[in-house]
Amino acid sequence: MPQILKRKIPSLKVLAALAAAAILLPSVAHAYIGPGAGFAFLTSFLVLFATFFLAFIFFLTWPIRFAIKKIKHRGKGIKSDVDRVIVVGFDGLDPDILEDLMSKQKLPNIAGLIERGSFKRMRSTCPPISPVAWSSFSTGVNPGKHNIFDFLAPERETYLSKLSSADIRPPTRWLPLGKYRLPLNKPSYRPLRKSKPFWTVLSENEIFSSVIRVPITFPPDEFGGVLLSSLCVPDLRGTQGSFSYFTTDEVAIGNFTGGFAYGLKSRNGAFEGEITGPENIMVKGSPALKLAFKIVPDEDGKTAGLTIGKETVRLEPGTHSPWVTLEFSPGLGIKVRGICRFILKSLKPHVELYATPINIDPEKPAMPISHPFYYSVYLSKLIGPYATLGLAEDTWALNERIIDESQFLEQAFLINEERERMLFNELDKVKKGAVVCVFDITDRVQHMLWRYIDPEHPANRDMETELHKNAIEELYQKADDIVGRVLSYVGDRTVLVVMSDHGFKSFRRGVNLNSWLKKEGYLFLESGDEGGEWFEGVDWTRTKAYALGLGGVFINVKGRESKGIVDPADVPNLVMELKDLLNGLEDDKTGETAIKTAYDAKEVYSGPYVVEGPDLIIGYNAGHRASWDGVTGKVTGEVFTDNTRAWSGDHCIDPECVPAVLISNRKITADNPSIQDVAPSILRLFGVGVPPYMDGKAVIE
Amino acid sequence: MFGGGKIKIEKALLERAKKCADLAGYSSVDEFITHLIEKELSKLEGGGGGDEEIKERLKGLGYI
Numbered sequence: 001m002p003q004i005l006k007r008k009i010p011s012l013k014v015l016a017a018l019a020a021a022a023i024l025l026p027s028v029a030h031a032y033i034g035p036g037a038g039f040a041f042l043t044s045f046l047v048l049f050a051t052f053f054l055a056f057i058f059f060l061t062w063p064i065r066f067a068i069k070k071i072k073h074r075g076k077g078i079k080s081d082v083d084r085v086i087v088v089g090f091d092g093l094d095p096d097i098l099e100d101l102m103s104k105q106k107l108p109n110i111a112g113l114i115e116r117g118s119f120k121r122m123r124s125t126c127p128p129i130s131p132v133a134w135s136s137f138s139t140g141v142n143p144g145k146h147n148i149f150d151f152l153a154p155e156r157e158t159y160l161s162k163l164s165s166a167d168i169r170p171p172t173r174w175l176p177l178g179k180y181r182l183p184l185n186k187p188s189y190r191p192l193r194k195s196k197p198f199w200t201v202l203s204e205n206e207i208f209s210s211v212i213r214v215p216i217t218f219p220p221d222e223f224g225g226v227l228l229s230s231l232c233v234p235d236l237r238g239t240q241g242s243f244s245y246f247t248t249d250e251v252a253i254g255n256f257t258g259g260f261a262y263g264l265k266s267r268n269g270a271f272e273g274e275i276t277g278p279e280n281i282m283v284k285g286s287p288a289l290k291l292a293f294k295i296v297p298d299e300d301g302k303t304a305g306l307t308i309g310k311e312t313v314r315l316e317p318g319t320h321s322p323w324v325t326l327e328f329s330p331g332l333g334i335k336v337r338g339i340c341r342f343i344l345k346s347l348k349p350h351v352e353l354y355a356t357p358i359n360i361d362p363e364k365p366a367m368p369i370s371h372p373f374y375y376s377v378y379l380s381k382l383i384g385p386y387a388t389l390g391l392a393e394d395t396w397a398l399n400e401r402i403i404d405e406s407q408f409l410e411q412a413f414l415i416n417e418e419r420e421r422m423l424f425n426e427l428d429k430v431k432k433g434a435v436v437c438v439f440d441i442t443d444r445v446q447h448m449l450w451r452y453i454d455p456e457h458p459a460n461r462d463m464e465t466e467l468h469k470n471a472i473e474e475l476y477q478k479a480d481d482i483v484g485r486v487l488s489y490v491g492d493r494t495v496l497v498v499m500s501d502h503g504f505k506s507f508r509r510g511v512n513l514n515s516w517l518k519k520e521g522y523l524f525l526e527s528g529d530e531g532g533e534w535f536e537g538v539d540w541t542r543t544k545a546y547a548l549g550l551g552g553v554f555i556n557v558k559g560r561e562s563k564g565i566v567d568p569a570d571v572p573n574l575v576m577e578l579k580d581l582l583n584g585l586e587d588d589k590t591g592e593t594a595i596k597t598a599y600d601a602k603e604v605y606s607g608p609y610v611v612e613g614p615d616l617i618i619g620y621n622a623g624h625r626a627s628w629d630g631v632t633g634k635v636t637g638e639v640f641t642d643n644t645r646a647w648s649g650d651h652c653i654d655p656e657c658v659p660a661v662l663i664s665n666r667k668i669t670a671d672n673p674s675i676q677d678v679a680p681s682i683l684r685l686f687g688v689g690v691p692p693y694m695d696g697k698a699v700i701e
Numbered sequence: 702m703f704g705g706g707k708i709k710i711e712k713a714l715l716e717r718a719k720k721c722a723d724l725a726g727y728s729s730v731d732e733f734i735t736h737l738i739e740k741e742l743s744k745l746e747g748g749g750g751g752d753e754e755i756k757e758r759l760k761g762l763g764y765i
Contacts, residue, residue, distance in 0.1 A: 129764075145726045151764055160755045163762075194736070196728035234758070241761035258761045357761060395763035447763070534756065550764060607726040608736060631765045647763065693728050 080687035093500035109484030140679030144605030208433035258396020450649025510627025513547035552614030619654025
C-alpha cells in the first residue's frame with residue numbers, strides 16, 4: 001500500500017467515527033456514567049429542547065387526543081360526587097403521639113378534621129417498612145403481589161443484597177472514539193415494584209393524578225398524570241446518598257459509612273479541594289469526575305466565599321448554603337449536573353466543610369426522576385432547585401457526627417419547605433383528580449431524634465439530651481400546620497385523606513439474627529467467630545438459613561440459592577422449627593422479649609411474587625430491631641447489642657407495635673382498616689370499579 | 702418504562718395466559734408475561750452488576 005494512503009486511513013476512520021458520533025448524538029446524551037447505578041445524562045440543550053418541543057406537541061395535539069379518548073371511553077359512565085381526592089402522607093406519623101398531643105390541644109387542625117370526619121389506627125404491612133407499606137398503599141395489594149418485601153432483596157447467586165425497588169443497567173453496546181467510547185443504546189431503568197398503582201387505574205379511566213414523592217416510584221410510572229419520584233432515587237454518584245467531608249485536619253480523614261472524607265490544600269490564604277462526582281465510564285478505567293473548588297476565608301475569620309466553576313457562594317458558619325450547581329464535564333461537550341448544599345463547619349484551627357450528597361439536578365436530570373420527564377424541570381423553574389435524592393435528609397452525616405442535630409433539623413425543614421411548595425402548587429392547579437403528596441420529615445426526624453423523648457435510650461450516654469426535647473412535638477405541630485393549610489382547599493366535593501405508613505417506637509437494642517443463627521447451629525463460618533460484611537466468611541456448604549435486610553430470614557434452599565443445601569421438601573419443617581425458636585426470643589442482657597412474632601411468609605403473603613420474598617419475617621418487639629451489623633450480613637460473637645447511634649427511633653418491627661394513621665373528612669367504615677384499603681377507597685370515591693386483583697377493600701364513604 | 706416493543710403471541714395462548722394472570726393475582730397479562738421473561742432472563746443473565754457495584758449502590762441507605 002502506498003505510504004500516503006496508509007497515512008490517510010486513520011484519518012478516514014476518525015472522520016467516520018465523528019460522523020457516527022454526530023448521528024448518534026441522542027445516544028450520547030443517554031451515555032452511562034456512575035458506579036453501577038447508570039446515568040443517562042441529558043445535555044442542557046437536549047433537555048431544554050425536548051421540554052419545549054414536547055410541551056408544544058402536547059398543547060398542539062390536545063384537541064385530537066381529547067376526542068380520541070372521549071370516543072375510546074364513551075359509555076363508561078363514571079359518576080361520582082367527588083371532584084378531587086387529596087392524600088397527604090406523613091411518613092411514620094404515629095397514632096400514640098398524635099393522640100397524646102391532641103389530648104393536650106396541640107394539634108388543632110388535625111383534631112378538628114377528626115371531629116368532622118374519622119380517625120382510625122391502620123394496619124401497616126408486614127414488615128412495616130416504608131417501601132413495603134407505601135407500595136401496598138399505591139397498589140392496594142399485599143407484598144406477594146407487588147414484590148417489595150424490604151429495602152433490600154437477595155442476590156441468590158452471590159448472597160449479596162441489592163435494592164429491592166429498581167433494576168438499572170448500563171448501555172450494552174459502545175463505539176470507541178479516540179480516548180472515549182460512545183454508547184450505542186440507552187441504559188435500562190426498570191421498576192421492580194409490580195402490580196399497578198391506583199393512579200394508573202385512574203388514568204385508564206380518564207382521571208388525572210398528581211403524585212409527589214410517594215416512596216417507591218423510581219423509576220417513574222408512565223400514566224396520565226404527573227409524578228415526582230422519591231425513595232431510592234440515587235445521588236449523582238449512584239449511591240443512596242453519600243456526603244463529602246473536606247478538612248485540613250489529616251487525622252480526621254477517615255472512613256465513613258455514609259460518606260467520604262477528603263483533604264484540603266492551603267494555598268495563599270485560600271483552601272483548595274475537589275468534589276468527586278460520578279464515574280465517567282465513557283473513558284477507559286472509568287475515572288471519577290471531579291470539580292475543583294476554593295474556599296477563601298473572609299477577614300472576620302468566621303465566614304468564607306466558596307467558588308466552584310463560575311459560581312461563588314457565601315458560607316455562613318454552621319448553616320446550610322443555598323443549593324449550589326455542580327457541572328461535571330465527562331467530555332465531548334456533555335455536561336452532567338448535580339446540586340448540593342454546603343456547611344462551613346469551621347475555619348480554625350482546621351478548615352472543615354460538609355457537602356450534602358450530590359442530588360440529581362431536577363432542572364437538568366441525569367436520569368428519569370419524574371413523569372413526564374420534563375415535570376421535574378417544570379417544578380424547578382417554579383420553585384427553584386430542590387432535593388431529588390430518595391432519602392434526602394442526610395441521616396448518616398448525623399450518625400457519624402459530621403453534622404449535629406440542629407443542622408440535621410435545618411436540612412430536614414429546608415427540604416420540607418420545598419415539598420410544601422410542590423403540594424400547594426398542585427392544589428392550586430389540580431381541581432379535578434387526585435393529588436397525592438408524601439412528607440418524609442416525620443420519619444427522618446423521629447429516626448434521628450427519638451432519643452430525646454426516651455431518657456433511657458443507650459444513645460443518650462455522654463450526649464446532650466435537652467436541646468431538642470421538643471423537636472418531635474414541633475414536628476407533629478408542623479404536620480398539623482400543613483393539614484390546616486390543606487383544609488382551606490377542601491370543599492364538599494373534595495375528600496381529604498391524611499395518613500401514615502407506620503408508627504414509631506424506640507430502637508434501643510439491636511438483634512443480630514445471623515449471629516443468633518450461628519449460635520443455634522443454622523449458620524456456619526469457614527473459620528473463627530466473626531465474619532465480614534455481606535456474609536464474608538460464611539460457609540454456605542453447611543449453612544441452612546441466613547438473615548438479610550431489616551426483617552427477613554431466608555432458607556439456603558438447594559436449587560434456589562447458588563450454594564443451597566436444604567432440600568425444598570424440607571423447607572416447611574425448617575421454617576416451623578425456626579419460627580418456634582424465634583417466637584418470644586428473649587434479650588439475654590435485659591430479659592425483655594426481643595422478638596414478638598416470627599411470621600411464616602407463606603401464611604402472610606399471597607401472590608405471584610411470594611417466591612421472591614423471605615421465608616420468615618421477624619416481628620421485633622418495641623425497643624428492639626435488626627442490629628446494624630446483622631442487616632449487612634455480618635456475623636459477630638454477640639446477638640444483642642446497644643444501639644448508640646443518633647438513629648434512635650425505628651419502625652422495622654412487628655406491625656402490631658407500629659400501627660399507621662388513617663384520617664379523613666369522610667366516614668371510614670372499617671374499624672381496623674389496612675393500608676391496602678386506601679387505593680380501592682380512592683378508586684371507589686371516583687366511581688371507578690375496584691380491580692379484582694386488589695386485596696384491599698373500599699373503606700371511605 | 703418509557704415505551705416498549707410489541708411481541709406477537711398466538712391468540713389461544715394469550716387467552717390461557719390471561720386466565721392464569723387473573724388467577725395468580727397479576728394486575729394484567731402484560732405483567733404476567735413480563736414476570737415470566739424476567740425470571741428466565743435472570744437465570745440466563747444473572748444479576749445487574751459486580752459485587753463492588755452492588756455494595757456501592759447501597760452506600761448511604763440510612764436503615765443499614
